[in-house]
Each structure stands twice: as structure tokens, then as C-alpha cells.
Amino acid sequence: MxxxxxxxxxxxxxxxxxxxxxxxxxxxxxxxxxxxxxxxxxxxxxxxxxxxxxxxxxxxxxxxxxxxxxxANSQLISADNILNFAGEKIDLEGVLYRSPETRESGSRLYLQTDTVFISGVKEPASGRVIIYSADDSQLLAYGDRVRLVDIKLRPIENFKNPGGFNLRKFYERQGIYARGFVEGQESIISFGRDRSYSPVLHYIDIVRIKFGNFVRAGFPSPENAILNAITVG
Structure with missing residues (x-):
């Protein structure tokens, strides 16, 4: 010994x-x-x-x-962090920094926030959020500037399982602090591509989304999901 x-x-x-x-x-x-x-x-x-x-x-x-x-989370919670607006009814504006994801029912949007409107008053915001929509966001693509109307954000929380996966920290490492839900396209206003994002990547994402929609409409399930996974991811 x-x-x-x-x-x-x-x-x-x-x-x-x-x-x-x-x-x-x-x-x-x-x-x-x-x-x-x-x-x-x-x-x-x-x-x-x-x-x-x-x-x-x-x-x-x-x-x-x-x-x-x-x-540790590299971004300290500043006064304009989107978490400070969680729980309030707001209009939220920002840019889609990732391509929208189609789900079985609806879609998922990844938004880099920069502005909130509270009772018509414009305020700066920072941080990323995940937005779930009840409708398929077929008209949106990477780099689009959007405004979400009457949305209420919630902080990302962990499940109550001891020793379980730390979902909150997983998203915090990506700069994502909250998530929210909108009923459908009537709650989403698109202003088109933001000037700070590449027009080439924006166009490529539009083509990718259109092809994915074509496959989903033209082929039965689960063949359409497999074909989309192989071709456009």
C-alpha cells in the first residue's frame, strides 16, 4: 500500500x-x-x-x-438581458440566427433578440430565445428580422429529476435564456433579411426550406422525413 x-x-x-x-x-x-x-x-x-x-x-x-x-455562463445578466422581461406580455424583435426547425406540429425559431416593446415603449434587449409556433414557419429563413406580437417568455428550467440532464446550463452555454410560444403566423411579423446577415446564406436557406416543404408535401411519412434528413438535414 x-x-x-x-x-x-x-x-x-x-x-x-x-x-x-x-x-x-x-x-x-x-x-x-x-x-x-x-x-x-x-x-x-x-x-x-x-x-x-x-x-x-x-x-x-x-x-x-x-x-x-x-x-460558467460568460454573459452576466445585464439590465437589458431578455430574462428581465420574462413573465411580461411584450412584443419581441430580433433576427433568426438559425434556420427554423419544422416539428410534428408547428415549428421552432431561434431568435437573437435586440428590442422589446412594453406597452408601446421601445427598449433594448439582449440574449437568445427559443420560440415555439403552432404553425409551420414556411416563409421564414435564417437571417430574417421578425417581430413577435404579444408573447410571454419563460426562463428555461430544469426537470425536477435529481442528477438529471442540466437543460438550463446546456442552453445558457449557447446564450439562450428563455423560451416562449406564439399561436401562429398572425403573431409573427417578418421584415425580411437583416442587413447584418449574409444574403448568400439567406438564399441558400430559403432554397433548403422550399425543398424540404416540397418533399413533405409530395411524399408520405416516414419516407419524407428520411429523405429530408438525407438531403437537407
Whole structure:
């Protein structure tokens, strides 16, 4: 047993990069179970700095707060973050940063927000949201600027299963903070392609969507789904 412990100690002492990597990974894993990792990152960073001053061999512990910061949500919740408007009836405007996805019933839109209207008052907004529509968004494509009328956003929450998949953090890493639902096309106003998005990619996405709609209309299920998956994804 003693020889095994000595071998492990010798290995770690001669390959300190292993301790650094382990500490960094530990910080990332801790973030998965924390709602606000910034406080713990500050505390561990402070104590890690003090320990490093007196115990040079323990400097690798400084990589725990670095792992926390690395895996934490990079965007702090600012005053204009879309989460601050969750639960209110608003008109929401932004750009589709991904192509709309067709579902069995309706569609899913990925919106980069920049403006909200509350009781007719225009305010800046930031952050991404997922919007579910009861209708198929056949007329929308990547890069389109849209306004969603009378929508109420909800924060993304985890399921109540202990040890289950952390859905909230999964979306936060993508900058997605909330989701909402609109009844149909009458609640979606399209202004066409936003100037900041590539016209070439916008046109390609339109062609892809039209082809997908043609396949869904011309072939029975599940053949149409398989053909779309093979050709346009």
C-alpha cells in the first residue's frame, strides 16, 4: 500500500500537469451543480491565492476557480438581458440566427433578440430565445428580422429529476435564456433579411426550406422525413 502511495505521489510530483488538469476539470464539474458559480469562483480564487503564497506545491488549486469561470455562463445578466422581461406580455424583435426547425406540429425559431416593446415603449434587449409556433414557419429563413406580437417568455428550467440532464446550463452555454410560444403566423411579423446577415446564406436557406416543404408535401411519412434528413438535414 505504501509503495502504491509513493508511486502515485511520485507520478503526480513529476507530472504536475496532471494535477492542473484534474483541478481544472473539477472546477468545470462543480459548475454543473451550482446556480451561480461566480461566488464560489471568487472564494476559491481568494483562498487558492493565499494557499499558493505559502504552499508552492499546491498552486495547482488555482485552476479550480479557473475551471469554474471557464464553464460558467460568460454573459452576466445585464439590465437589458431578455430574462428581465420574462413573465411580461411584450412584443419581441430580433433576427433568426438559425434556420427554423419544422416539428410534428408547428415549428421552432431561434431568435437573437435586440428590442422589446412594453406597452408601446421601445427598449433594448439582449440574449437568445427559443420560440415555439403552432404553425409551420414556411416563409421564414435564417437571417430574417421578425417581430413577435404579444408573447410571454419563460426562463428555461430544469426537470425536477435529481442528477438529471442540466437543460438550463446546456442552453445558457449557447446564450439562450428563455423560451416562449406564439399561436401562429398572425403573431409573427417578418421584415425580411437583416442587413447584418449574409444574403448568400439567406438564399441558400430559403432554397433548403422550399425543398424540404416540397418533399413533405409530395411524399408520405416516414419516407419524407428520411429523405429530408438525407438531403437537407
Amino acid at each position: 505504501k509503495s502504491t502511495n509513493k508511486s502515485i505521489y511520485s507520478l503526480l510530483n513529476n507530472h504536475k500537469i496532471v494535477l492542473i488538469v484534474i483541478s481544472f476539470i473539477l472546477g468545470i464539474l462543480l459548475n454543473e451543480y451550482l446556480r451561480s458559480p461566480w461566488v464560489l469562483a471568487g472564494i476559491t480564487g481568494l483562498f487558492g491565492g493565499i494557499i499558493a503564497l505559502y504552499f508552492r506545491n499546491l498552486r495547482f488549486l488555482l485552476f479550480i476557480p479557473l475551471g469554474l469561470v471557464f464553464s
